[in-house]
Amino acid sequence: MAIVSVNGKDVYLDPGTKFCPYGLRDWRLSNSRGLRQSAGKGTEFGDTPLPDYSHAITTRLARLKLNLQGSVDGTMGIAFYDLEAMRLRVEMGRTDDAGRKKLLEERVKAWLPTGSDVELTKLSPWDDIETPLVAQFTVSSPLATGTGKRWVLPVHFFHVNEKPLFPASERTNPVYLYYPTRQIDEVHIVFPDNVEVDSLPPAASEKLAYAAYSTKRLQETKNSILAKRDLVMAGMAFPATMYKEIKAFYDHVKAGDDQQLLLKVSGRTAGN
Numbered sequence: 317m318a319i320v321s322v323n324g325k326d327v328y329l330d331p332g333t334k335f336c337p338y339g340l341r342d343w344r345l346s347n348s349r350g351l352r353q354s355a356g357k358g359t360e361f362g363d364t365p366l367p368d369y370s371h372a373i374t375t376r377l378a379r380l381k382l383n384l385q386g387s388v389d390g391t392m393g394i395a396f397y398d399l400e401a402m403r404l405r406v407e408m409g410r411t412d413d414a415g416r417k418k419l420l421e422e423r424v425k426a427w428l429p430t431g432s433d434v435e436l437t438k439l440s441p442w443d444d445i446e447t448p449l450v451a452q453f454t455v456s457s458p459l460a461t462g463t464g465k466r467w468v469l470p471v472h473f474f475h476v477n478e479k480p481l482f483p484a485s486e487r488t489n490p491v492y493l494y495y496p497t498r499q500i501d502e503v504h505i506v507f508p509d510n511v512e513v514d515s516l517p518p519a520a521s522e523k524l525a526y527a528a529y530s531t532k533r534l535q536e537t538k539n540s541i542l543a544k545r546d547l548v549m550a551g552m553a554f555p556a557t558m559y560k561e562i563k564a565f566y567d568h569v570k571a572g573d574d575q576q577l578l579l580k581v582s583g584r585t586a587g588n
Contacts, residue, residue, distance in 0.1 A: 335405035369496035386460035401449040432457035514580035520572035
């Protein structure tokens with residue numbers, strides 16, 4: 317770790333980690349203690365700074381069209397910033413172009429319903445560490461379920477496969493989340509002309525001193541909706557005594573992510 321004084325302020329640099337942007341560190345070197353040498357102070361113990369969630373943001377945007385079989389087709393754009401981009405670039409640096417394409421497509425498929433088809437169509441310069449890592453995809457995926465005139469549609473497209481983060485009711489070990497993060501999702505879904513919203517789930521939110529979650533669904537037109545989700549975790553290490561509070565927060569997140577939209581179908585129905 318290199319510590320450089322710039323205008324009287326220490327800047328912590330990580331020259332040993334490939335693809336690490338200026339002023340950031342590998343998450344394993346954050347909030348850690350070590351020996352340092354300071355001008356006029358000699359050798360002393362020092363701590364590396366805790367990273368901020370604003371340096372580990374992932375944004376996801378999907379524009380989808382629902383068909384009469386209950387599947388969606390459309391496009392998706394994803395941007396990884398700073399630490400999130402660095403971790404992905406380290407993986408991408410171990411393979412070739414075909415391997416990088418496969419890595420990104422499999423990453424996206426893991427978020428989506430089983431049976432989804434994902435194809436990478438565009439990728440920003442993957443090794444440019446001073447810019448976000450941006451990828452664009454086409455996607456086809458089963459989504460709506462139901463019979464007759466009622467369909468059920470999970471509105472948080474990127475979280476269909478997520479399992480509860482903390483399923484156990486008790487914990488004896490501390491909680492370690494690697495580093496603070498933020499996820500911002502936006503999903504637009506357009507329905508066929510004979511499909512309309514019957515019931516839209518309410519907005520949900522939850523907030524702690526170190527975390528915040530919000531989600532809302534809006535009906536953009538008679539045949540389209542917009543779902544937004546924002547999750548911030550500003551902490552990274554917590555004692556076991558805080559487990560119940562953290563678990564309760566993520567249980568609220570899971571409940572909000574699992575909310576479903578009820579659709580009403582007239583005329584032709586799925587499978588007809």
